[in-house]
Amino acid sequence: MTERLRDLDESALLARIFPVYAATARDPREVPVGPGDDAAVVGAPGGTVVATTDGMVRGRDWRDDWSSGHDVGVKVAAQNVADVAAMGARPTALLVSLVAGPAVAVEWAVDLARGIAQVAGEAGASVVGGDLSSAPEGVLVVTVTALGDLGGRAPVLRSGARPGDVVAVCGSLGRSGGGLALYLAGERPVDPGADAAARTAEAASLMAAHRAPRPPWEAGPVAADAGATALVDVSDGLVTDLGRVARASGVAIELDGAVLRARYADGPLSDCLGPDEALRQVLAGGEEHSLVGCFPAGTDVAGIPGEPWHAIGVVEPVGAAGPVVRVDGEVPDVRGWDHFAPS
Ligand SMILES: Nc1ncnc2c1ncn2[C@@H]1O[C@H](COP(=O)(O)OP(=O)(O)OP(=O)(O)O)[C@@H](O)[C@H]1O
Ligand SMILES: Cc1ncc(C[n+]2csc(CCOP(=O)(O)O)c2C)c(N)n1
Ligand SMILES: [Mg+2]
Structure with missing residues (x-):
């Protein structure tokens, strides 16, 4: 019993x-x-x-x-x-x-x-x-x-991003949200045996990422040492969390849609969710807990030691539209997670 x-x-x-x-x-x-x-x-x-x-x-x-x-x-x-x-x-x-x-x-x-x-x-x-x-x-x-x-470092705040900074990600995007979407669609993870279809294995891996994420937390102090001007983890969605950086820093953030599609949405995520939903999860999926940082212009983010960082955009001066996050020049029509206004 x-x-x-x-x-x-x-x-x-x-x-x-x-x-x-x-x-x-x-x-x-x-x-x-x-x-x-x-x-x-x-x-x-x-x-x-x-x-x-x-x-x-x-x-x-x-x-x-x-x-x-x-x-x-x-x-x-x-x-x-x-x-x-x-x-x-x-x-x-x-x-x-x-x-x-x-x-x-x-x-x-x-x-x-x-x-x-x-x-x-x-x-x-x-x-x-x-x-x-x-x-x-x-x-x-x-x-x-x-x-x-902090080991004597200065804390890396949301308010430190400056125009010209490189915006970079350490860890995955869209995978936890993708796993949640599969659960909500009624899928159940199938233990991927050796002969399982690639999609079955990938779907199970997305659902595992949703249940029990392993974000690259070691990269936080490394980013600070590399001169990060702002740092945030992706809990409510990339655009939502970077929006917090933009507002706190008084800047706009411009993301490269081609890079986001090629590195994070295309491939397994698209195979499981389709390309549109995959990109939506990359931009708005929550609970990933990957790190997104801004680094001074000219930083070679690929050269940061440890878990790799990948450039996805740039920080720009705030314009008439205010401290927005844009993808290829447009504010994307996506909503991140909000506890009291769930999407
Ligand atoms: N009930 C509360 N009382 C006081 N401060 C709070 C409360 N809830 C949140 N805060 C503060 O508001 C800020 C934003 O909180 P929030 O939970 O959105 O942080 P976050 O880093 O985005 O975390 P999460 O990973 O949960 O999304 C934090 O500094 C937090 O300490
Ligand atoms: C049953 C069920 N429905 C929805 C979700 C999605 N969800 C819950 S909290 C959150 C954002 C982070 O929250 P916080 O800011 O508190 O860290 C997200 C995307 C889930 N995990 N389980
Ligand atoms: Mg956080």
């Missing part, structure tokens, strides 16, 4: 979760006090703390028939780590709040912890604590808070 949260008490649940997070424990000089006390104590070698939080809600941010607890753990941790990276920092510690109805399976909660621990381990952060709260039947909310360290 499935063991449910209502079958044990808080300390028994924590006794199942703590060992999972113990695997992420860092050197005591980095995390002098981990989980178990009233609060954790985390080092800040660079002298400041980068702090961000982002949560996921069952039914709004994932569906149980699509995603496992592990998938949700990977995604909620990854989106927080990407926000730390988008400041030019590396993550040091994560805190996890779990608000759950009594019928949630204990194994789901432990699997969630495993997913979070996986990302924490890969990103070099410790899970240092969190919170448990019960909720009415059916409610399930997971919120992660991430702390990060």
Whole structure:
């Protein structure tokens, strides 16, 4: 019989979760006090703390028939780590709040912890604590808070883009949104055996990217060191998130449609979604958590070490139309994600 949260008490649940997070424990000089006390104590070698939080809600941010607890753990941790990276920092510690109805399976909660621990381990952060709260039947909310360290760098803000800067992407575009579109169209991932059709394998890979993204968070500090003037992760869609950079910086941003089609939309994404929907996902698909940066004119973005960066556009002076994002001179007719006005 499935063991449910209502079958044990808080300390028994924590006794199942703590060992999972113990695997992420860092050197005591980095995390002098981990989980178990009233609060954790985390080092800040660079002298400041980068702090961000982002949560996921069952039914709004994932569906149980699509995603496992592990998938949700990977995604909620990854989106927080990407926000730390988008400041030019590396993550040091994560805190996890779990608000759950009594019928949630204990194994789901432990699997969630495993997913979070996986990302924490890969990103070099410790899970240092969190919170448990019960909720009415059916409610399930997971919120992660991430702390990060700039290592003495200046934070890379959304407001630093300047006319002439090169706009470049590190990581994929449109894949998570493409996977979501396939799920919403009723497709289910098929385990791609050796003889599976290429489209079957690609569709499964897009759906996996939607469930459990692996954004290139290591590239955040690297971009800062390469002189990035502005940096953001793609959470709500490329055009929406670059629109935030444009507004904060008081600039316009011009993207190259041919480059976006050739590098990100053509090929597997188009094969799965068709060319128009593929380009729409590249421009507006959310939850990719790839990094988009602006770099001073003349920066050889292809020469930035580590995960590759690809130029997709340029920053221009703001014009009569205001701080807009254009593709080939036109403001594209696409809408990114908005929690209170979902597209
Ligand atoms: N409820 C809130 N109270 C205070 N500040 C908030 C609240 N919600 C968001 N913010 C702040 O507003 C800014 C924008 O938040 P937002 O969640 O859009 O950031 P983001 O980087 O786009 O994250 P996401 O990856 O969730 O899209 C952030 O600085 C955030 O800390
Ligand atoms: C069931 C279901 N329906 C829709 C979506 C799509 N979705 C949810 S949040 C978000 C943007 C990022 O949010 P945030 O800004 O909070 O990080 C997107 C694109 C989903 N994942 N699951
Ligand atoms: Mg962000």
